[in-house]
Amino acid sequence: MRVVRTAGVIVSGLSLAAFGLAACGNDDTGNTGTGAQAETAVTVVASTNVWADIARHVGGDAVTIETLISDPAIDPHHYESTPSDVATVQDASLVVFNGGGYDQFVQDILESTTPAPRSVNAYEILVNHGTVHHDDDHHDDDHHDEDGHGAGEGEHGATEQHESGSEADHHHDEGDDHGAEGAHGAGGHEDADGHGHGHGHDHSGANEHVWYDFHIVSDVAHAIARELSELDPDNADTYQANADETAERIEELEDRAGEVRETTEGIDVAQTEPLTEYLLEELGITDIAPFEFTTAVEHGTDPSAAVTAQFTDLLTDGSAQALIYNAQTESPTTQQMRTIAAENDVPVIEVTESLPAGMDYFEWMHSILDEFERVLSEV
Incomplete structure (x- = not known):
């Protein structure tokens, strides 16, 4: 599998050009x-x-x-x-x-x-x-x-x-x-x-x-x-x-994360890649994605058909209340999971690994926290 690194959209909804x-x-x-x-x-x-x-x-x-x-x-x-x-x-x-x-x-x-x-x-x-x-x-x-x-x-x-x-x-x-x-x-x-x-x-x-x-x-x-x-x-x-x-x-x-946690604590999500583990922990959120799936995506390989099916089930049966999507590392498999999430009205929160243009670290993290609060307050 060829993993495509894209200049993805950050959680605050900026366009791809923001990563230029x-x-x-x-x-x-x-x-x-x-x-x-x-x-x-x-x-x-x-x-x-x-x-x-x-x-x-x-x-x-x-x-x-x-x-x-x-x-x-x-x-x-x-x-x-x-x-x-x-x-x-x-x-x-x-x-x-x-x-x-x-x-x-x-x-x-x-x-x-x-x-x-x-x-x-x-x-x-x-x-x-x-x-x-x-x-x-x-x-x-x-x-x-x-x-x-x-x-x-x-x-x-x-x-x-x-x-x-x-x-x-x-x-x-x-x-x-x-x-x-x-x-x-x-x-x-x-x-x-x-x-x-x-x-x-x-x-x-x-x-x-x-x-x-x-x-x-x-x-x-x-x-x-x-x-x-x-x-x-x-x-x-x-x-x-x-x-x-x-x-x-x-x-x-950290104080802002504590505020957001009042909305997000106890929510189950599925990440396409194990990118935001520490942030999820801070917000009291559990990632229920199969470990084998996220590890394969991170290493640029194809998850097995059985593991992909497990991930799909989380999105179709309501187990995952949101999909956490690494918009900078995309593959046909992760794109498929995003499509399945959309078809099943599972909200998607996009996260990235790089600073968006025009933002410093703190602005970036505040925008991510705001997006988690906005999206997960509606689940």
């Missing part, structure tokens, strides 16, 4: 729709425009942001780096990437580079989350191990991170990134009610779509601030203040 982001390549603006940025001594290279935007919020005008993949038609899971990508990563002051196999090409470049530049791996922060203390003092050295740059890690604190994280980062390729029981939605973690301020999950075998976990995004922002502060001590206070402000805006998202 620039093609993959090195982009000093980070392609986050924020205008030109002056080149600075500190260069942050991000794997995708989502993490570029978080880095921009933390670094502000003191850093230059470059994005490796900003075209929503490019799937980071299967992307192969170019010589230009390799040079860009190797020349970076700091590399911010998703990890967990999502953008494995970045991990591969870092592992082949000696010495490797500093890096922040969002997935590693996720899987180490249960051992990380979440207090307000992000200057404390005890927090430094969140992103793998603790004591004794070499000049840049990156080499051991890559070695110790390589096995975890291949979870996606091994097909077990949802845990032994195929964790979906509210049932995917043991502490659904505790998600938010100071939440703690069992993230073993975690889903790699980390940017849909609000609290982890806050942690990533503070990890970026710590790295930038070491690279550029003169602006350390600015980086810390920006990270704190980012965390405050994350808290606003």
Whole structure:
């Protein structure tokens, strides 16, 4: 099966043209729709425009942001780096990437580079989350191990991170990134009610779509601030203040999710791909899609006829109260599921993996929350 990556419609109903982001390549603006940025001594290279935007919020005008993949038609899971990508990563002051196999090409470049530049791996922060203390003092050295740059890690604190994280980062390729029981939605973690301020999950075998976990995004922002502060001590206070402000805006998202949860809690949905697991958990929603179906779609293969029939039944018998549709990864099978949903009056909520043009991360997430509330309030 050939999976077609499309510049899909975001949940707020914007047209396909809204995803007319620039093609993959090195982009000093980070392609986050924020205008030109002056080149600075500190260069942050991000794997995708989502993490570029978080880095921009933390670094502000003191850093230059470059994005490796900003075209929503490019799937980071299967992307192969170019010589230009390799040079860009190797020349970076700091590399911010998703990890967990999502953008494995970045991990591969870092592992082949000696010495490797500093890096922040969002997935590693996720899987180490249960051992990380979440207090307000992000200057404390005890927090430094969140992103793998603790004591004794070499000049840049990156080499051991890559070695110790390589096995975890291949979870996606091994097909077990949802845990032994195929964790979906509210049932995917043991502490659904505790998600938010100071939440703690069992993230073993975690889903790699980390940017849909609000609290982890806050942690990533503070990890970026710590790295930038070491690279550029003169602006350390600015980086810390920006990270704190980012965390405050994350808290606003969590508060908004709490409001939406009053409408959405207890609803069953079916995702075409396991993209929004953490958001569903935040909203008290359970994904009842067959694990084998979502895994096959994510890996670009055809689900079996039996599993496809199971997914179809969820839409035709009323078990799934909505279809959560990844509009950037489409295939004949997922398009068929969307058609079946429409024929059975099952509402469709479109979600994406890339920032829409003209939006930052917070605007994007607020639009998604608004759409979940609007659609699911009518089921």
